[in-house]
Amino acid sequence: RRDGNSALATDRKFANFGGVSGGWLLSEEDFFKSSSLSEAFSSVKLSASWGRVGNGNLANDYSSYDLYSASLYGSEATWVITQQGNPNLTWETSDQTNVGFSFNTLKDRLRVEFAYFNNNVNGLILSVNQSPSKGIPGNAILANIGSMYNRGIELSAAYDLINNRNWSWNLSFNYTGIRNKVTALANNNQDIIGSTGSGNTNVTRVG
Numbered sequence: 400r401r402d403g404n405s406a407l408a409t410d411r412k413f414a415n416f417g418g419v420s421g422g423w424l425l426s427e428e429d430f431f432k433s434s435s436l437s438e439a440f441s442s443v444k445l446s447a448s449w450g451r452v453g454n455g456n457l458a459n460d461y462s463s464y465d466l467y468s469a470s471l472y473g474s475e476a477t478w479v480i481t482q483q484g485n486p487n488l489t490w491e492t493s494d495q496t497n498v499g500f501s502f503n504t505l506k507d508r509l510r511v512e513f514a515y516f517n518n519n520v521n522g523l524i525l526s527v528n529q530s531p532s533k534g535i536p537g538n539a540i541l542a543n544i545g546s547m548y549n550r551g552i553e554l555s556a557a558y559d560l561i562n563n564r565n566w567s568w569n570l571s572f573n574y575t576g577i578r579n580k581v582t583a584l585a586n587n588n589q590d591i592i593g594s595t596g597s598g599n600t601n602v603t604r605v606g
Contacts, residue, residue, distance in 0.1 A: 404455035408463045408486040416492075418450025442503040446514075449497075453490035456524045462541050463488040483535040485542055494519045499553075508559040517550040527585040544585040551577035581605050 403413045425431050425443040436443075457463075466482035499514030523545030529535045555573040562569070584591060584605055591603040 402453055402490075404457075404490070406455060406457045406460045406462050407488055407490070411463070411487075411489045414453050414490045416451050416453050418448060420446070420448030420450075422446040440502050440504050441507050442501070444501050446500070447496075447498045449495070451492055451494050453492055454524075456491055457488075458541070480534075481536055483529075483540050485540050487543075488524070488541055489522065489543055491520065491522045491524055491543070494521070505558075508562070509556070510558075511556045512554070514553045515551075516553070517548065519546070519548045521546045523547065523583075525585045525591070528589070542585065544583070545581075546583045547579065547581045549577055549579040551575065 400417060401413060401415050405412060423445045425445060426437065426440060431437055431443070461482070462484065463486055464482070464484040465480060466484070467478045468481045470477055470479040495516065495518040497514055497516045499512065501510070501512040503510050522543035524541055524543055525545045526539045527542045527544060529538050529540055531538050553573070553575050555571070557569055557571040560568045560570055581603055582605060584603070588605040593601040593603070
């Protein structure tokens with residue numbers, strides 16, 4: 400797919416994203432059917448996928464542009480800068496990889512699925528603090544500086560305890576383990592401290 404975001408500068412509005420996936424049903428192959436494994440497993444499948452998506456996580460529709468408003472300098476009409484833009488601002492990207500397998504056994508009474516996923520997020524759009532002497536509104540500029548990942552595993556299993564025409568009873572289990580880690584931030588990896596009216600509430604820190 401090709402996406403566009405009008406909040407970005409003219410030469411950075413559009414980006415290409417896509418993905419690919421595939422599966423291999425091993426249990427349908429002749430070498431599997433002729434092996435002893437076919438007696439234990441009625442279905443075995445391997446799968447993998449990769450994809451990239453973009454996120455234009457911008458505060459407003461003109462985040463990459465310099466904005467000005469009418470003002471007065473003494474009694475003279477003038478313009479004053481209200482936002483310092485960043486013409487190099489572009490898309491955040493998220494690259495996700497998934498690999499897994501599934502199988503059925505015990506005459507399809509037991510079904511198991513397992514997957515590993517890894518999602519790398521690059522070009523995080525963050526507010527980068529600037530020196531007050533620059534005269535930039537808010538003393539900050541948005542920029543693509545920062546990265547993180549989240550990765551983990553997913554496991555699910557289902558077992559038919561009873562399964563006949565008049566009555567069925569099955570047991571299912573699922574587990575997900577995930578780890579998020581920030582790997583880069585703006586201003587030499589300076590902490591991002593979130594706050595509300597009641598005080599500081601969270602810290603985002605590399606590592």
